[in-house]
Amino acid sequence: MERCHAFASLIFAWFSLFGCVQAVTLEVTEGNSTCIKAELSASFSIPYDTPSGAKTALVSLPDSATVDAGSSSCGSGGGPSRLVTAFGSGHALGLSFVANGSLYRVANLTLQYNLSDASVFPEANGSGVVAVASSSVGIWAPVNSSYRCVSSSTFAVGDAAVTFWNMRLEAYMPGSDLSPTESVCMADKASTTAPPTTAGTTTAAPPPTPAGKPQQGNYSVTDSNGTVCLLARMGLQLNVSYSSRSQNKTIRALVNVAPNATTPSGSCDATNATLILTGADATTLTLGFTLNATSNKYHLSAITLQADWSDMTAPIRAGNNSLDYMRSSLGRSYMCNAEQTLAVAPTFSLNTFRLQIQPFQVATDRFAAAEECQLDQDHMLIPIVVGAALAGLVLVVLIAYLIGRRRSHAGYQTI
Structure with a gap:
């Protein structure tokens, strides 16, 4: 019986250790009451x-991020409710909430980062802590309901950008658990796979292409000799913030790149390759790749988006060359193969799905052997580790069983 209890405890411990990684959970409390709770990445x-x-x-918000109790507050003294999470060496993210009786919203989003942290900012010219803030983030919900946004949403905070996903939060909570009544963000509403929305949220004018999981497209670029010099197979999704003519305010939309309505072009040389995707809706997405001839390593070094959709009050151009x-x-x-979110600019990020790309040394118009991204490697590692752990448990039980049988026969002698 004792061996059975030990075996059950071992199984529980192993599954607890190798369980799925969850978004960071943060709570601001006052006494025994919780006033702000957030689950987010x-x-x-x-x-x-x-x-x-x-x-x-x-930088990613690590699992080790904690609530800064000294800076966080439930607003009992008449001030705003505030959630501040600290992480790394002197970095912090803050959300300040205000309410008007029927609605609450994030009134201020702050980011503090420490340029002296060489692990994050190698060779930085400056040093010390920098604090930036933004007051226009569009996160709000009715009181006594939670805000949910599974899709990624990027907000400009000074010169920096903060991207949230898998987010659920609530302020001015009546209890310790997030309300089951949810206010769903616009990006989730646009998704064909998103759950139904609740009352109290606004609906944006439909973007040129409906969001959801994008279709995988095949693209190529040829050089001056007509030889294929860049190959790409991927699904792409634009996450864009723009001024809406129909809603008379700034909104954020998810727009899929439709392969059958997209024309690829570009150029290649010894150390640079460019893929230009031009859509029928006045959208141009440019991806620039750079090769380091010394290390023989290449990377995506530049992304630029130009768009002029019918609902835009003015065309937008967003990009990053570093x-x-x-x-x-x-x-x-x-x-x-995993979904990636590539932060580009405060008003634009690019989501990729089932991607394979080769911008240099393309032979026989086919992809060379692939180097997988870390996300794919992590997805493969978890089943391997769990399988190895279970195999080890089976071996431990078998050894314990054999030892138990040997001891049970020790009290008997042959005649």
Whole structure:
């Protein structure tokens, strides 16, 4: 019986250890009451200067992030309710809430980052803590309901950008659990797979292409000799913030790139390759790749979007020429089946799905052997680790069983 209890405890421990990774959960409490609760994932795109030029640091909110009790508040003294989470070496994210009786909203989004943290900002020209803020984020919900946004949403905070996804939060809570009544963000409403929305939220004018999971397209670029020099197979989704003519305010929309309505073009040379995707709805997406001839490594270094949709009050152009995505080796392709969110600018991020791309040394019009992204490797690692753990448990039980049988026969002698 004791061995059975030990075996059950071991199984519970192993499954607890290798369970699914969840979004960070943060709570602001006062006494025994919870006033703010958030479950979310977040990443940050922060530009900074170095002796060799401008760079962009990409940081994710780690599982170790904690609530800064000294800076967080339930607003009992008449001030705003505030959630501040601290992470890393001197970094912090803050959300301040206000309510008008029937609605509450994020009135202020703040980001604090420490340029002295060399692990995040290598070779930074400056040092010390920098604080930036934004008051226009569009996160709101009726009182006694929770706000939910599974889709990624990017907000400008000073020169930096904060991207949230898998977000559920509530302020001015009557209890300790998030309300089952949800106010769903516009990006989730646009998705064909999103759950039904609840009353109290607004609906944006439909973008040129309906959102949802984008169709995978095949694209190629040829050089001056007519030889294919860049191959790409991927689903693309634009996450764009723009001024809406129909709603008379700034909205954020998810727009899929439709392969059958998109014309690829571009150029290639020894160290640079460009893929230009031109849509029928006055949309042009440009991806620029750079090869480091010394290390024989290439990466996605630039993304630019130009769009002029019928609901826009003015055309938009957003881009970044100092990116570092999709890093791979010369002579190999880069592959990532998992969904990736590439932060580009405060008003624009790019979501990729089932992607494989090779911008240099394309042979026989086919992809070379692929180097997989970290997300795909992590997805494969978890089943392997769990399988190995279970195999180890079976071995432990078998050894315990054999030892138990040997001991049970020790008290008997042959005649």
